[in-house]
Amino acid sequence: DIQMTQSPSSLSASVGDRVTITCRASQSITSYLNWYQHKPGKAPKLLIFVASNLYSGVPSRFSGSGSGTDFTLTISNLQPEDFVTYYCQQSYSHPYTFGQGTKLEIK
Amino acid sequence: QVQLVQSGAEVKKPGASVKVSCKASGYTFINYGVTWVRQAPGQGLEWMGWISAHNGDTKYSQNLQARVTLTTDTSTSTAYMELTSLTSDDTAVYFCARDDGGGYFDDWGQGTLVTVSS
Numbered sequence: 001d002i003q004m005t006q007s008p009s010s011l012s013a014s015v016g017d018r019v020t021i022t023c024r025a026s027q028s029i030t031s032y033l034n035w036y037q038h039k040p041g042k043a044p045k046l047l048i049f050v051a052s053n054l055y056s057g058v059p060s061r062f063s064g065s066g067s068g069t070d071f072t073l074t075i076s077n078l079q080p081e082d083f084v085t086y087y088c089q090q091s092y093s094h095p096y097t098f099g100q101g102t103k104l105e106i107k
Numbered sequence: 108q109v110q111l112v113q114s115g116a117e118v119k120k121p122g123a124s125v126k127v128s129c130k131a132s133g134y135t136f137i138n139y140g141v142t143w144v145r146q147a148p149g150q151g152l153e154w155m156g157w158i159s160a161h162n163g164d165t166k167y168s169q170n171l172q173a174r175v176t177l178t179t180d181t182s183t184s185t186a187y188m189e190l191t192s193l194t195s196d197d198t199a200v201y202f203c204a205r206d207d208g209g210g211y212f213d214d215w216g217q218g219t220l221v222t223v224s225s
Contacts, residue, residue: 001169034211036152043202043215044144044152050209087152091210094157094166096142101151 006099012107023088032092109133111216129203136184140206145199
């Protein structure tokens with residue numbers, strides 16, 4: 001199975017800041033990396049698919065980059081509703097696997 | 108609009124089985140797959156498995172392969188996840204999600220809480 005490692009596990013920032021979350025795969029997954037936002041008690045929401053494609057309706061302050069084994073999710077101009085948990089997920093091969101999550105907290 | 112509506116919360120005893128449904132609407136069911144994901148209390152998201160609504164092909168997590176079965180009923184556009192031999196470690200919120208075909212999940216059910224307790 002492909003292991004996905006996110007860092008950091010938690011991150012403190014302020015409204016208006018720019019933050020970057022990293023996701024590393026245990027082997028090359030080319031660009032088959034997706035990012036989700038998960039609010040407590042809700043279903044996860046797709047933010048970015050295939051490494052850098054912004055999903056419909058997602059604000060442009062979210063962006064993704066990377067290929068191979070190393071990927072990043074960047075959130076610019078943080079808004080209050082962004083302080084939740086983010087997950088990466090590889091779709092290169094089954095079984096698809098998620099990172100362990102990064103919790104974004106208000107400083 | 109795309110909707111995935113899951114069945115309600117369940118309470119089960121250890122050793123029992125549970126079957127969660129996920130009824131799809133707003134799209135052509137057989138043109139997509141359905142993935143199941145769970146989240147145990149205080150834990151992250153765990154991919155459980157995938158089923159093609161087109162031909163019933165399945166892929167399962169190795170951890171759960173012996174206990175989980177995914178099925179679909181194309182006549183009602185409904186996907187099912189059955190998990191057997193439940194333990195307290197299976198207490199979690201279970202989500203279904205539409206798989207776009209590219210392995211990413213663009214629409215999700217609301218989640219079903221399964222509690223395993225004696």
